[in-house]
Amino acid sequence: MTPGSNVPLAVDRVAVEVAAAVRLDVSGLLLGANGKVRSDDDFVFYNQPQGAGVAYRPGNGAGPDAIVVDTAVVPADVDKIVVTASLDGGGPFAGTTPTATVRGADDGAPIASFAPAGLGPETALVIVEVYRRGGAWKVRAIGQGYANGLAGIATDFGVTVDEPAAPAQQANAAPPAPTAPPAAPPVQAAPPSGPAATHLPPPPGAAPSVPAPQAAAGGRINLDKGRVNLRKNETVSLVKAGKPLLASVRMGLGWEPAFGGRNIDLDASVIAYDASRTPVATCYFGKLMVLDGAIQHHGDNLTGKGSGDDEAITVHLGGLPPEVTGLVFTVNSFSGQKFNKVKSAYCRLLDESSGEELVRFDLTKGEARTGVLMAKFIKQFSGEWEMTALGTFVDARTARALEKPGAEAL
Known part of the structure; x- marks a missing residue:
C-alpha cells in the first residue's frame, strides 16, 4: 500500500x-x-x-x-x-x-x-x-x-x-x-x-505554547485573536476558543483586471478529494451544487469588475461526507488570459452565519499562466480543518484541468 x-x-x-x-x-x-x-x-x-x-x-x-x-x-x-x-x-x-x-x-x-x-x-x-x-x-x-x-x-x-x-x-x-x-x-x-x-x-x-495568533510550532496559527492574514504557504487551524470550526463557511475570491487591461473572465472552483488524493467532486460555475448541497457555488462573474468578491463558494464543513479529507480552492482563466494581467487577486474565508471575515490571503503578483491554486483545506484526525495559502500557478484553463495539480498540492 x-x-x-x-x-x-x-x-x-x-x-x-x-x-x-x-x-x-x-x-x-x-x-x-x-x-x-x-x-x-x-x-x-x-x-x-x-x-x-x-x-x-x-x-x-x-x-x-x-x-x-x-x-x-x-x-x-x-x-x-x-x-x-x-x-x-x-x-x-x-x-x-x-x-x-x-x-x-x-x-x-x-x-x-x-x-x-x-x-x-x-x-x-x-x-x-x-x-x-x-x-x-x-x-x-x-x-x-x-x-x-x-x-x-x-x-x-x-x-x-x-x-x-x-x-x-x-x-x-x-x-x-x-x-x-x-x-x-x-x-x-x-x-x-x-x-x-x-x-x-x-x-x-x-x-497554548505561544499566544495566538502568533505561529505555534510548525508555523500554525488559529482564529482566537480574530482575522488572520496569511502569506504564501502559511497555515491556519480553523479552531476558535478551543473548538473546531465545523459550521458553514464561505470562500470569497476576487480579482481586478491589471491597469489598462481589458475585462478578464476568471472562474473559481473547489475540488474535493479523498485520502488517496482522488477527486470526489468539483464545484464550479457549470455545477453549482455538489455532495448533496455540502458545497455550493454562488454563480459566475464574467469580468472581475466591481467591489467585493467576484465569486463565492459556501462549504458546509459539518455536512461533508467522511471520505472528503481535502479541499483545494482554485481560479482558472477560461478565456486563456494570463494571471500577469490580473491585479489584486485574493481569497478570504468568512463565517457564513455572521459574515465575519476569518482568514484572508492576498496574492500580489501573478504569473503568465492560466490557473492558480489559491488555498487548500486538510481535515485532521481530530476532526478539525486546516487552511493553507498556496498561490501556486499552473497551466490550466478549466476546473477539470486543475484536478491533478490540486491533488499534488495536498
Missing part, C-alpha cells in the same frame, strides 16, 4: 501486525465520529490488552505484536481503529522502517502491507487505520509521525495520561488512572511523512 490508499476487508476478523528490526510497542485506539476515544477504555495496548472488539496480541518473541480487530462486534458508535507503534524504550524511527501487515486473524492469509519510508525524528506513528464506510470495513495506510511518543498520540485522540511519557517507558507499571489533561502542552507532532498524513492539535485544555 501507499500512503492514503485503502483496501476493502473481505473477512470480519483481521490482525494488524507491526514489525521492525527493533522491538516495537503496538497499540490501537477506538475512535468515534468525532475522532476521539469514548473513554480511556478505548486505548488498547500491552497494559490494557482488551477493548470492545479490539485486542492487543503480543508476539512473545515468536513474531510481531499485533492489534486484532473483530469488525462484527466493534460497537456501532466506533468509526475506526487506528493502529500505532513506538520503539520499545523510546527514541526516533530514523534508520528504522516498520512494516504493517494486515492478515486474516483466523487463517493468517495476507490482505495488505504498508511500510512508511523516510522516517526521521518521529518517536511514534499512526501506521494504518481500520475504518467503517457505508456498512463495509476497509484498511487505509496512514504513516503519520509524532515527535512526542505514544502519549502524544493518545492525548491527541482524547486519552488522558498522567504525564507525557510513552507507555513503553512504563512497561512494569499499572495502567495509568484517568486524570485531567496535563497543564503543559505536549511537543508538537513531527512533520507528516506521507500525503495522507496530517498534523494533530494539542489536546483540549492544554495551554
Whole structure:
C-alpha cells in the first residue's frame, strides 16, 4: 500500500501486525465520529490488552505484536481503529522502517502491507487505520509521525495520561488512572511523512505554547485573536476558543483586471478529494451544487469588475461526507488570459452565519499562466480543518484541468 490508499476487508476478523528490526510497542485506539476515544477504555495496548472488539496480541518473541480487530462486534458508535507503534524504550524511527501487515486473524492469509519510508525524528506513528464506510470495513495506510511518543498520540485522540511519557517507558507499571489533561502542552507532532498524513492539535485544555495568533510550532496559527492574514504557504487551524470550526463557511475570491487591461473572465472552483488524493467532486460555475448541497457555488462573474468578491463558494464543513479529507480552492482563466494581467487577486474565508471575515490571503503578483491554486483545506484526525495559502500557478484553463495539480498540492 501507499500512503492514503485503502483496501476493502473481505473477512470480519483481521490482525494488524507491526514489525521492525527493533522491538516495537503496538497499540490501537477506538475512535468515534468525532475522532476521539469514548473513554480511556478505548486505548488498547500491552497494559490494557482488551477493548470492545479490539485486542492487543503480543508476539512473545515468536513474531510481531499485533492489534486484532473483530469488525462484527466493534460497537456501532466506533468509526475506526487506528493502529500505532513506538520503539520499545523510546527514541526516533530514523534508520528504522516498520512494516504493517494486515492478515486474516483466523487463517493468517495476507490482505495488505504498508511500510512508511523516510522516517526521521518521529518517536511514534499512526501506521494504518481500520475504518467503517457505508456498512463495509476497509484498511487505509496512514504513516503519520509524532515527535512526542505514544502519549502524544493518545492525548491527541482524547486519552488522558498522567504525564507525557510513552507507555513503553512504563512497561512494569499499572495502567495509568484517568486524570485531567496535563497543564503543559505536549511537543508538537513531527512533520507528516506521507500525503495522507496530517498534523494533530494539542489536546483540549492544554495551554497554548505561544499566544495566538502568533505561529505555534510548525508555523500554525488559529482564529482566537480574530482575522488572520496569511502569506504564501502559511497555515491556519480553523479552531476558535478551543473548538473546531465545523459550521458553514464561505470562500470569497476576487480579482481586478491589471491597469489598462481589458475585462478578464476568471472562474473559481473547489475540488474535493479523498485520502488517496482522488477527486470526489468539483464545484464550479457549470455545477453549482455538489455532495448533496455540502458545497455550493454562488454563480459566475464574467469580468472581475466591481467591489467585493467576484465569486463565492459556501462549504458546509459539518455536512461533508467522511471520505472528503481535502479541499483545494482554485481560479482558472477560461478565456486563456494570463494571471500577469490580473491585479489584486485574493481569497478570504468568512463565517457564513455572521459574515465575519476569518482568514484572508492576498496574492500580489501573478504569473503568465492560466490557473492558480489559491488555498487548500486538510481535515485532521481530530476532526478539525486546516487552511493553507498556496498561490501556486499552473497551466490550466478549466476546473477539470486543475484536478491533478490540486491533488499534488495536498
